[in-house]
Amino acid sequence: MKKYQHGSTTVRILAAAILIMWLCPAKAPAITGREIMVMVDEREDGDDRKSVMEMVLINSRDRKRVRKLLSYQKDYGKDTKKLMFFQEPADVEGTAFLSWEHDAIGKEDDKWLYMPALRKVRRISGESTNEYFMGSDFTYDDLGDRNVDEDTHTLIGEEPVNGAACWVIESVPVQPGDYFEKKTVWVRQDAKVVVKAKYHDAQGLIKTYTVKALETIDGIWTIRQMEMDNTRENHRTLMSIDAVKYNTGVPNRFFSVATISRGIVR
Amino acid sequence: MRYRVSVWFAAIAVMIWAQNGSTAQWTDPIIDFSGYLETRHGLQTKNPNKLLASETLLRPEIRMSGNNVELFAAADVSENHLNQDESGIELHEAYVDYVSSAWDIRLGRQIITWGNADGVRITDNICPSDFTEYLTRDFDEIRIAVDALKFRWFSSYGTAELIYIPFFKDGISPEPDSPWWLNGIADVITDNSHKPEKKLKNGEIALKFAFFLPGLDCALSYFYTWNDFPVYYSDNPLDSQALVAVASYSRIHIYGLEFSIPYNDLVLRGEAAFSHGRLYQAQDTTITPSKKDDIQCLLGVDWYPGNQWILLCQLVDKRILNHSGTISAESHSTLVTLNLSKDLFREKVTISAMHYRDLNFMDSLTRVSTEYQPVDGCILSIGADIFSGDKNGDFGKYKNNTQVWTKIKYHF
Numbered sequence: 001m002k003k004y005q006h007g008s009t010t011v012r013i014l015a016a017a018i019l020i021m022w023l024c025p026a027k028a029p030a031i032t033g034r035e036i037m038v039m040v041d042e043r044e045d046g047d048d049r050k051s052v053m054e055m056v057l058i059n060s061r062d063r064k065r066v067r068k069l070l071s072y073q074k075d076y077g078k079d080t081k082k083l084m085f086f087q088e089p090a091d092v093e094g095t096a097f098l099s100w101e102h103d104a105i106g107k108e109d110d111k112w113l114y115m116p117a118l119r120k121v122r123r124i125s126g127e128s129t130n131e132y133f134m135g136s137d138f139t140y141d142d143l144g145d146r147n148v149d150e151d152t153h154t155l156i157g158e159e160p161v162n163g164a165a166c167w168v169i170e171s172v173p174v175q176p177g178d179y180f181e182k183k184t185v186w187v188r189q190d191a192k193v194v195v196k197a198k199y200h201d202a203q204g205l206i207k208t209y210t211v212k213a214l215e216t217i218d219g220i221w222t223i224r225q226m227e228m229d230n231t232r233e234n235h236r237t238l239m240s241i242d243a244v245k246y247n248t249g250v251p252n253r254f255f256s257v258a259t260i261s262r263g264i265v266r
Numbered sequence: 267m268r269y270r271v272s273v274w275f276a277a278i279a280v281m282i283w284a285q286n287g288s289t290a291q292w293t294d295p296i297i298d299f300s301g302y303l304e305t306r307h308g309l310q311t312k313n314p315n316k317l318l319a320s321e322t323l324l325r326p327e328i329r330m331s332g333n334n335v336e337l338f339a340a341a342d343v344s345e346n347h348l349n350q351d352e353s354g355i356e357l358h359e360a361y362v363d364y365v366s367s368a369w370d371i372r373l374g375r376q377i378i379t380w381g382n383a384d385g386v387r388i389t390d391n392i393c394p395s396d397f398t399e400y401l402t403r404d405f406d407e408i409r410i411a412v413d414a415l416k417f418r419w420f421s422s423y424g425t426a427e428l429i430y431i432p433f434f435k436d437g438i439s440p441e442p443d444s445p446w447w448l449n450g451i452a453d454v455i456t457d458n459s460h461k462p463e464k465k466l467k468n469g470e471i472a473l474k475f476a477f478f479l480p481g482l483d484c485a486l487s488y489f490y491t492w493n494d495f496p497v498y499y500s501d502n503p504l505d506s507q508a509l510v511a512v513a514s515y516s517r518i519h520i521y522g523l524e525f526s527i528p529y530n531d532l533v534l535r536g537e538a539a540f541s542h543g544r545l546y547q548a549q550d551t552t553i554t555p556s557k558k559d560d561i562q563c564l565l566g567v568d569w570y571p572g573n574q575w576i577l578l579c580q581l582v583d584k585r586i587l588n589h590s591g592t593i594s595a596e597s598h599s600t601l602v603t604l605n606l607s608k609d610l611f612r613e614k615v616t617i618s619a620m621h622y623r624d625l626n627f628m629d630s631l632t633r634v635s636t637e638y639q640p641v642d643g644c645i646l647s648i649g650a651d652i653f654s655g656d657k658n659g660d661f662g663k664y665k666n667n668t669q670v671w672t673k674i675k676y677h678f
Contacts, residue, residue, distance in 0.1 A: 086640075089642035089643045090300060090302075090677035090678055091639075091642070091643050092300075093300060093677075102480070109483065110527060112478070117406040118379060118490075119377050119379040119406075120379045122382065123483050124533065124570065125530070125531045125532065125533055125568070125570040127280070127528075127530050127531040130572060131570075131572060131573075131574065132574075135614075136612075165587070201552075210621070217476065252422050253420060253422050254423050256420055256421065256478065258418060262365070265368065
């Protein structure tokens with residue numbers, strides 16, 4: 001009887017434990033900043049994509065200058081090939097830019113620039129990723145795929161942006177030499193898209209990136225409008241992305257020097 | 267001859283049609299009208315402070331593109347304020363492009379640029395030069411378009427290019443009344459009877475294989491051509507009172523090599539050309555020119571240090587093989603070039619300086635300029651072309667033509 005009572009107590013304790021475990025599932029291991037940035041890097045964006053980009057450069061006196069270009073991109077595993085054909089303003093029409101962006105750290109990108117006035121393609125340095133692109137507030141690096149492990153990422157919290165839940169991550173370059181020392185990014189949890197970023201250096205805030213319009217096209221989260229506000233230079237750039245097409249099947253040989261040397265592509 | 271040319275064009279048309287099938291490829295063509303208006307003026311800084319250049323140029327361009335076919339034409343409508351004879355309208359370029367997924371053809375008057383040199387021509391010999399104002403025009407205006415057929419086959423990593431130029435086209439030298447005409451004697455009769463006639467047998471052929479690989483570009487080329495500028499010898503026929511300068515031309519085989527290697531924020535560049543059978547003028551001008559082989563090599567470094575700075579440096583070395591001592595050209599000559607530029611105020615202002623220095627004569631040309639864009643498409647430029655050094659050198663002989671200049675260019 002006593003033995004039975006002991007067994008009965010054990011059974012009750014076990015049952016209570018199972019009930020508690022069932023009611024309160026084990027807390028999932030905490031996600032890291034790096035894991036979030038890997039998700040951002042690897043999110044679905046089609047095998048290739050085509051779009052028309054328009055940049056409005058706005059200075060402190062609200063004077064505007066417009067740049068327009070046609071962009072093609074294709075993924076090759078973690079690497080990406082890009083083609084850009086400049087359409088506006090008139091003095092740069094026909095200029096074309098080809099880049100093969102390598103994801104591996106330490107492997108330089110390959111870049112070529114076609115200058116229509118000279119009818120000439122020039123190989124340019126793959127290192128100049130911190131240069132501003134066409135006088136805008138975006139650097140080549142801002143527009144490209146930076147390898148996740150070029151920065152250390154720390155999840156510092158969660159905060160909604162425009163009503164959407166976001167992770168907040170602090171990213172610090174591993175190697176010194178970048179124009180920023182720290183970048184705080186807000187990653188929208190449902191879309192795995194960076195919707196806001198603040199770039200800092202030792203003097204403070206340099207510029208703020210904000211996604212103004214985000215929508216799904218063919219089931220793929222697509223940024224349609226974004227702004228880079230350069231606080232330090234009191235200058236900002238509004239970039240709109242239109243005529244977006246995914247998985248067009250553009251052939252590999254299109255991403256070649258021969259294509260940019262024709263200059264204007266529709 | 268015309269019949270043979272027609273057969274060529276017909277064959278190309280059939281090839282394009284066969285590629286397209288019978289479906290119309292010219293549906294909903296896009297028509298694009300663009301171009302620029304430019305006015306430029308250069309003033310000599312030394313006595314007599316003459317205007318060395320004063321021209322207004324309108325270059326309208328039209329482009330019509332269908333699915334695979336594109337037509338392009340550009341004209342020059344110019345008003346030379348110094349020399350009315352050089353004013354007028356002429357066709358600058360006009361060609362048709364057909365683009366397939368693996369090859370393309372361009373047929374018509376076109377500018378073709380080879381090589382990776384900056385402001386120097388080593389393998390870039392397809393288009394002859396217009397030296398009406400020596401090197402003081404923009405480089406895109408110095409090349410003369412040629413009537414040619416260009417066929418390219420391409421892949422992701424390279425191109426094979428075949429160019430056929432049916433008729434010889436020579437370069438343009440300054441006229442005797444031009445301030446840039448400094449060679450020779452004006453009162454001479456030129457005998458141009460040896461100039462290659464417009465016959466297909468005098469056509470030029472070029473072939474190039476170029477590879478664009480991760481971390482390396484390289485190219486091999488061959489060009490079967492003529493010397494673009496005649497080489498003279500004097501003749502004094504018994505029945506003539508005047509001196510006759512006989513213009514000589516000869517076939518040249520040019521074998522070329524190019525490479526570019528990016529390394530961190532540098533790009534290392536090289537270009538070399540071996541020319542077989544180039545004509546050289548004799549020191550004694552009554553002797554006919556000699557055919558020699560020569561080698562030109564260029565090594566360059568482009569540096570992109572950031573903050574919109576670019577520095578390009580080049581060393582060019584030329585050697586004439588089996589130099590007999592009887593020709594007027596130096597057996598060995600060396601040129602260095604430096605090109606520095608920086609964009610400021612979000613590319614609204616560009617400052618630049620290009621310097622050429624011949625190490626044989628220690629003479630030089632320095633071109634400094636500042637460009638300002640008050641609004642997109644409109645570029646105001648001011649600058650100076652400074653010639654200095656030994657008057658026997660190619661740059662020093664224009665010592666008196668040092669000029670300041672201004673230019674306004676509006677793109678539409």
